[in-house]
Amino acid sequence: MRNNNLAVSIEEALKIILNSISPLTCENISIMEACNRVLYEDIVSDIIIPPADDSAMDGYAVIAEDTLGASINHPIKLQITGEIQSGGSVNGKKVSRGTAIRIMTGAPMPEGADAVIKFEDAAEEDGYVNIFQETVKYKNYRFAGENIKKGDKVLRKGDRLSSVDVGILASLNYNTVKVYKQPIVSIISTGDELADIGEEIRTGQIRNVNAYTIYSEVKKYNAIPYCLGIAKDTLKDMKEIFLKALKSDVVISTGGASMGRYDFVKDIYLALDVEIQFEKVNVKPGKPVIFGKKDNQLFFGLPGNPVSTLTSFIQFVRPALLRLMGANRILKPIVNAFLEEDINKKSGRVNLLRGYATIKDNEFYVSTTGNQNSSVLTSMRDANCLIIIPENTKVKAGEKVRIQLIEHEEI
Template sequence: MLDIEQALNNILESILPLGAESVDIAEAGGRILAEEIRADSDVPYSDNSAMDGYALRAEDIRGASDAAPARLTVLEDVPAGTVPTKTIVPGTASRIMTGAPVPDGADAVLMVEHTKKLDGEMLALASIEPGANIRRAGEDIKKGTLLFNAGRELSAADIGMVASAGYARPLVYRRPVVGVISTGDEVMEPSAPAGRGKVRNSNSYTLLALCAAVGAAPKYLGIVADSRPALETAFSSAAESCDVIITTGGVSVGDFDLVKAVLGDLGKINFWKINMKPGKPLAFGTLGGKPLFGLPGNPVSTMVAFEMFVRPSLLKMMGVREILRPRLQAKLACEIIEKPSRVKIIRGVASRKKTGVTVTTTGEQGSGILMSMSLANCLIVMPDGVGKLKKGDIADIIPLDNFPL
């Protein structure tokens, strides 16, 4: 029986990042950079106005006030997107809009609220210091600055930075196409009426959502009956059209072994027992050179196995540097009693308090109780050989996506 860490290391050793592709910047949000991003110019490119007002020399309006305004000749209007044509000299100003380049000779911008417009002139009703209301060239980004390294997931703010740096089509890692297959004559689509001996296909749709949440491109390949020709056709087709294949069902001892036989014939597959509960049976290998994960059929086992093994593998394929969820510690708000064998992955609900993080279980922990995963915001890790954790003990937890910040 393999330890969790040993199994994960074995898997990750065979996983490589996919190739890169250039995408339109409008579609790059959430993607993983495959190149470093450096600014091709200063941002802002030149000194520009932070306000609507008048570009002028601060010295010309020193001491100005409502009672004693300073009168200046207006040379021109400088809207955003245009370039000033006049140089500011003593006794002059140019009307300027937010974002417009500051004219040569000006060292400040007086807000329009502190002015009065006249015919060809303006009155300054306040004084300001040199540099006031001017955004300097390179204030945000200096030319040549390294903004992001490869491996960064691009947020909305990052996209703005990439655009400012002049990258219209950044290079990002490809999203793995993940084919999801459910097997078994008993499995039916959610639209089918419930019936004795049948089970609705919750696993496939759970896995599709999990893959999408990671940033992969899930592809539903349907339910495949317990027929050798049908299984061979489905698995071979998946290997041709997908980067990764996930199957559910048929990997535990005592299950109908047709799935295992077909996978063993078509690819190089290892059927492992993992020192973990739930999720003890796991198949991993390659089919047509593509990674294949054969997950157990119980819904909770499927999700836990995905979290522990598939998720980090997909992230590595997408070029992500930090592929493992962090481990935190929390104080137990309840007692947990389990059989001491294997590492137990308990579904938990954590909350933050002034004294730290506390956690309790979601209730019943059977591998078929999908509600336990729906309620959970973390996984409590109960070590091998430990059968009891007392209320108040400190436990290791793995935060999930909905973990409280």
């Protein structure tokens, strides 16, 4: 049996979380609302795109061999025998030696033509076109099925749909699509020291920053957040607000997860029959992270310091939300980078330092964003990565370190 009092590694914590999750069921939605949602089923094409050979340019459908030797000084003259518009039909039009047909982008290629000369490389005169540049066979020519073939699996279950994917669905005549449901997320702030926006701050109080940061992060990953307010530092008040969250898929609380006299989150979990999976992670910032589960509901007790809260969300809550929504790709990229300053950390924990990475000569270089105190949220604003420093490690400028690219999409 696991001893939940022992600090687990980041990797072990993530494994425990992901192994605890069963993705949600599906719903059918309009493709107009599908961007960033996670696809519930493979999309297999039952058509070919384009449906026929067509032109990739506005210009003239020609026989490539007719253009050999064409130049500005020695244009080749071809007779124009017709025009085919985009969305039009060939209507029996053919290209034979010495002729050309005016054609628009996307229009079907006429019989006999095997290339398209762009308008810019030609000029019309009295029913003829002067070709100023020779071409080769199949230049500016698109083949039927070149984009998508019948039977192609064009999108896969678990894909997070991009705007391009939505366009592909439209090209396949999908008006609606099956996606995983969005998890409902309850957000609870804890602590007598918190004052909400608009409230007067008393001595010793701070603004309830975490609720707004976490709300925004939850929305960014397309889950549905609800802020339930601030729970005061009493078991009664905290239990009341947690009971309101029991119908949601995920409960995120901030603060009250450490070992202080008024840190009641663990007690609330036990009172609500939440099975605690772990309550400490060997990482700085963010050691006091409690994760629990009740049936299919997930509970995350995050630290109270703003940077600790956000870092813990990135490492643990974000991948959990994506897995709930059936996403296949949930991990942020980790790459090597040259350190641009000395770092000496002896905390006995893995350090995740806020960093700013740049690329020089096809290599990543990274430096910290300044003050690494876990209350300095501005250091997170300036960061595009987290610098991963193993426990009790001293790293000098010029050495390579691993960095997690937090502003990049999942892999």
